[in-house]
Amino acid sequence: xxxxxxxxxxxxxxxxxxxxxxxxxxxxxxxxxxxxxxxxxxxxxxxxxxxxxxxxxxxxxxxxxxxxxxxxxxxxxxxxxxxxxxxxxxxxxxxxxxxxxxxxxxxxxxxxxxxxxxxxxxxxxxxxxxxxxxxxxxxxxxxxxxxxxxxxxxxxxxxxxxxxxxxxxxxxxxxxxxxxxxxxxxxxxxxxxxxxxxxxxxxxxxxxxxxxxxxxxxxxxxxxxxxxxxxxxxxxxxxxxxxxxxxxxxxxxxxxxxxxxxxxxxxxxxxxxxxxxxxxxxxxxxxxxxxxxxxxxxxxxxxxxxxxxxxxxxxxxxxxxxxxxxxxxxx
Numbered sequence: 372x373x374x375x376x377x378x379x380x381x382x383x384x385x386x387x388x389x390x391x392x393x394x395x396x397x398x399x400x401x402x403x404x405x406x407x408x409x410x411x412x413x414x415x416x417x418x419x420x421x422x423x424x425x426x427x428x429x430x431x432x433x434x435x436x437x438x439x440x441x442x443x444x445x446x447x448x449x450x451x452x453x454x455x456x457x458x459x460x461x462x463x464x465x466x467x468x469x470x471x472x473x474x475x476x477x478x479x480x481x482x483x484x485x486x487x488x489x490x491x492x493x494x495x496x497x498x499x500x501x502x503x504x505x506x507x508x509x510x511x512x513x514x515x516x517x518x519x520x521x522x523x524x525x526x527x528x529x530x531x532x533x534x535x536x537x538x539x540x541x542x543x544x545x546x547x548x549x550x551x552x553x554x555x556x557x558x559x560x561x562x563x564x565x566x567x568x569x570x571x572x573x574x575x576x577x578x579x580x581x582x583x584x585x586x587x588x589x590x591x592x593x594x595x596x597x598x599x600x601x602x603x604x605x606x607x608x609x610x611x612x613x614x615x616x617x618x619x620x621x622x623x624x625x626x627x628x629x630x631x632x633x634x635x636x637x638x639x640x641x642x643x644x645x646x647x648x649x650x651x652x653x654x655x656x657x658x659x660x661x662x663x664x665x666x667x668x669x670x671x672x673x674x675x676x677x678x679x680x681x682x683x684x685x686x687x688x689x690x691x692x693x694x695x696x697x698x699x700x701x702x
Contacts, residue, residue: 374455378411396431521574
């Protein structure tokens with residue numbers, strides 16, 4: 372037997388040699404303009420073996436690999452296999468393409484597994500945690516009440532009912548029905564006002580209870596809560612329109628402020644370095660190669676664990692909609 376690892380045959384072409392029979396696997400994916408084949412493997416078997424053995428191609432589904440089965444005609448238990456494999460040279464174009472396809476397949480598997488994990492997390496959260504339905508339409512007043520922490524879905528429903536009753540009352544032209552619609556509107560408005568006062572009282576009572584609890588158990592959260600009450604919650608991060616001059620005086624004159632900013636930023640961004648064009652060009656042509664084991668190594672499990680445990684609570688989730696608190700529980 373003679374194994375050939377690069378036959379370069381096209382389609383169903385074979386190698387013909389006297390007293391030998393060809394069993395081959397020609398490469399199926401080649402360029403349309405190629406005049407000769409590429410790769411391809413095969414096995415030349417002497418015809419003497421055909422008299423004593425049954426020879427069949429067991430598998431040639433993969434380019435570059437062929438399995439041939441030999442079974443003794445007189446003894447069915449006497450079986451052996453011959454495999455011919457083509458190994459591409461290192462850093463060849465085809466091996467690079469195969470590596471890229473394999474890496475893309477691995478990345479797709481990772482993405483699919485992560486999507487399944489995210490779906491499981493969302494299903495668990497939907498089944499175990501309480502949720503609120505947010506209706507974003509013209510009748511929903513919740514989005515216009517985002518600065519009222521005591522606002523709830525019940526108030527939204529009551530407000531929409533009150534607005535609907537008011538519109539019916541104002542648009543009614545029949546005097547006999549207008550009185551009944553006015554009474555209905557007043558009752559709806561009265562119920563809404565009563566629920567507003569009740570929600571405010573419940574909210575402030577709950578805030579007091581939370582402050583008492585945090586004062587006894589978590590002083591850091593207590594002072595943070597105090598800072599968000601009253602005018603502390605309405606602070607504005609505006610840029611001050613005043614500067615300190617060289618003589619120590621403070622001025623809010625617009626021209627003086629702009630002139631001071633101009634001088635400061637000019638000295639900050641325009642240092643007195645060598646500006647020779649040739650030197651600058653040589654510096655830009657230098658190859659910027661940074662070799663760092665810390666940056667080049669793969670991300671370890673411990674690094675991910677530390678990042679998760681050090682992440683802040685009560686922050687918005689990412690694209691996967693998973694809160695950092697949940698990741699801490701799993702960690």
